[in-house]
Amino acid sequence: MNSEVQEISSATEGLAASSDEVVRSVDSVRIVASDTAADSQTISAAAEEQSASMEEISSSSQALAHMAGELQAIVAKFHL
16 A cells, blocks of 8 residues: 555655746747747738838928929029
8 A cells, every 4th residue: 555655655755846847938939929929010010110111201302303303303404
């Protein structure tokens, strides 16, 4: 009977150790998932900023093209 109690005790300790390992693994996965979510938000914000910058560049280039056309028209009046 004493050996059966020792076997049960040993098995219980093994289960406890395995359970602790599972908890540590799940915690590691949680940390990685949390970091990934934070990185995704950072990337999303950077993409939005880049998109806004591209829109500004596009608008500025259109304005510059319009000014260049106006300048060409003005310079064309001064041909000798």
